[in-house]
Amino acid sequence: MSLHRFGTGPAPVLALHCSLAHGGAFRGLGRALAARATLIAPDLPGHGSGPPWPGPGRGTQAAQALAEGLLDRPMHVLGHSWGGVVALRLAAAHSGRVLSLTLLEPVLHAAAAGRPGHAAEMAAEARVRALLAAGEAEAAARAFATVWGGVADWAALAPERRAQLAAGMPMAMGEDAAINGPGPLLAPGGLEALAVPVLLLEGAESPPVIAEIMEAVAARLPDARRAAIPGAGHMLPVTHPGPVAARIAAFLDCAACKA
Numbered sequence: 001m002s003l004h005r006f007g008t009g010p011a012p013v014l015a016l017h018c019s020l021a022h023g024g025a026f027r028g029l030g031r032a033l034a035a036r037a038t039l040i041a042p043d044l045p046g047h048g049s050g051p052p053w054p055g056p057g058r059g060t061q062a063a064q065a066l067a068e069g070l071l072d073r074p075m076h077v078l079g080h081s082w083g084g085v086v087a088l089r090l091a092a093a094h095s096g097r098v099l100s101l102t103l104l105e106p107v108l109h110a111a112a113a114g115r116p117g118h119a120a121e122m123a124a125e126a127r128v129r130a131l132l133a134a135g136e137a138e139a140a141a142r143a144f145a146t147v148w149g150g151v152a153d154w155a156a157l158a159p160e161r162r163a164q165l166a167a168g169m170p171m172a173m174g175e176d177a178a179i180n181g182p183g184p185l186l187a188p189g190g191l192e193a194l195a196v197p198v199l200l201l202e203g204a205e206s207p208p209v210i211a212e213i214m215e216a217v218a219a220r221l222p223d224a225r226r227a228a229i230p231g232a233g234h235m236l237p238v239t240h241p242g243p244v245a246a247r248i249a250a251f252l253d254c255a256a257c258k259a
Contacts, residue, residue: 002022002023002042002043002048002049002050003023003040003041003042003043003070004022004023004024004026004027004030004039004040004041004042004043005030005038005039005040005041006026006027006029006030006031006033006034006038006039006041007030007031007033007034007035007036007037007038007039008034008035008038009033009034009035009036009037009038010036010037010038011036011037011038011076011252012037012038012040012073012074012075012076013033013037013038013039013040013075013076013077013078014040014041014067014070014071014075014076014077014078015029015030015039015040015041015078015079015080015083016041016042016044016063016067016077016078016079016080016083016084016086016087016090017041017043017044017047017080017083018080018081018082018083018235019047019081019082019168019171019172019175020047020145020149020164020165020168020171020172021047021048022043022044022047022048022049022050023041023042023043023044023048024041024048025041025080025237025238026039026041026237028237028238028241029237029238029241029244029245029248031241032241032242032244032245032246033245033248033249036245036249036252037076037248037249037252039078040070040075042066042067042070044059044062044063044066044067044083044086045059045062045063045066046059046168046171050066051066053171055174056170056174056175057174057175057176059171059174059175060082060085060086060089060175060178060179061178063082063083063086064086064089064090064093067086067087067090068090068093068094071090071094071097071098073097074096074097074098074099075097075098075099076098076099076100076101076102076252077090077091077098077100077101077102078101078102078103078104078248079101079102079103079104079106080104080105080237081104081105081106081107081148081234082107082172082175082179084103084104084105084106084107084108085106085107085108085175085178085179087101087102087103087106088101088103088106088108088185088194089178089185091194091196092184092185092190092193092194095193095194095195095196098196099196100196100197100198100199100251100252101194101196101197101198101199102198102199102201102248102251103198103199103200103201103217104201104202104236104237104244105201105202105203105206105210105213105214105234105236106213106217107179107213108179108185108186108213108217109121109122109179109180109209109213110179110180110181110182110183110186111186111212111213111216111217112209112212112213112216115209115212116208116212117207117208117209117210117211117212118209118212120207120208120209121207121209122180124143124147125173125180127143128140128143128144128169128173129173131143132169132170132173137166137167137169138162138163138166140166140169140173141162141165141166141168141169142154142162144165144169144172144173145165147207147234148207148234148235149165149234149235150233150234150235150238150239191217191220191221192220192221192222194221194222195222195223196223197223197224197225197251197254198221198223198224198225199224199225199226199227199247199248199251200214200217200218200224200225200226200227201226201227201228201229201236201244201247201248202214202226202227202228202229202236203228203229203231203232203233203234203235203236203240204228204229204230204231204232205231205232205233206232206233206234206236207234210234214226225251227247229243229244229247230243232244
């Protein structure tokens with residue numbers, strides 16, 4: 001298993017990265033939190049040097065299983081995007097070992113079903129899937145990365161990175177049941193049963209569906225607080241590690257007071 005470790009602070013934090021990234025994406029955040037926390041960030045299945053991707057519809061479960069193996073003591077859990085969905089599932093299954101939960105824009109799209117941003121996102125995803133089905137993997141990756149990867153200039157990316165993103169698109173789009181389906185978390189009483197303090201952090205410039213997801217999730221969690229990072233988009237832990245770390249540090253202090 002490939003693990004990235006950042007910081008030497010007293011709070012143990014298990015950090016789960018977004019799709020098409022790896023644990024090293026938390027380097028800036030880990031440095032900003034170095035005095036407050038020790039981040040342990042694995043490469044999830046199919047990412048970085050992690051184990052192989054198990055195939056469509058099984059990646060989220062495999063990522064949760066990998067994370068469960070690292071949750072060998074009470075820890076704070078942090079998840080970004082797809083990693084946020086994994087973190088939610090982990091906390092629901094092992095609340096006794098989760099001290100707190102920090103969710104950086106979890107892409108639990110089904111939570112926003114019926115809202116305008118969700119409809120727009122489903123239409124955008126349909127276009128990406130159509131490109132993939134037509135064999136246009138790079139065009140699909142460009143459309144996906146422009147919205148979710150903070151890529152303003154696709155042509156400026158190194159050819160190797162463009163090829164890597166294109167190759168990863170079937171994996172990125174392969175977790176419909178966990179992201180777009182209702183699932184047990186969104187069943188009545190699912191989110192309400194999460195008896196841990198939760199911090200919901202979003203970028204103020206993120207796609208509209210994110211605010212819809214965060215509002216819906218926050219309304220159902222027993223102990224949640226929500227904040228936005230000015231000027232940030234979906235990749236906020238990478239682009240704005242300082243402000244994100246400040247919010248997390250204050251939250252960890254608050255969670256410690258309640259422990």
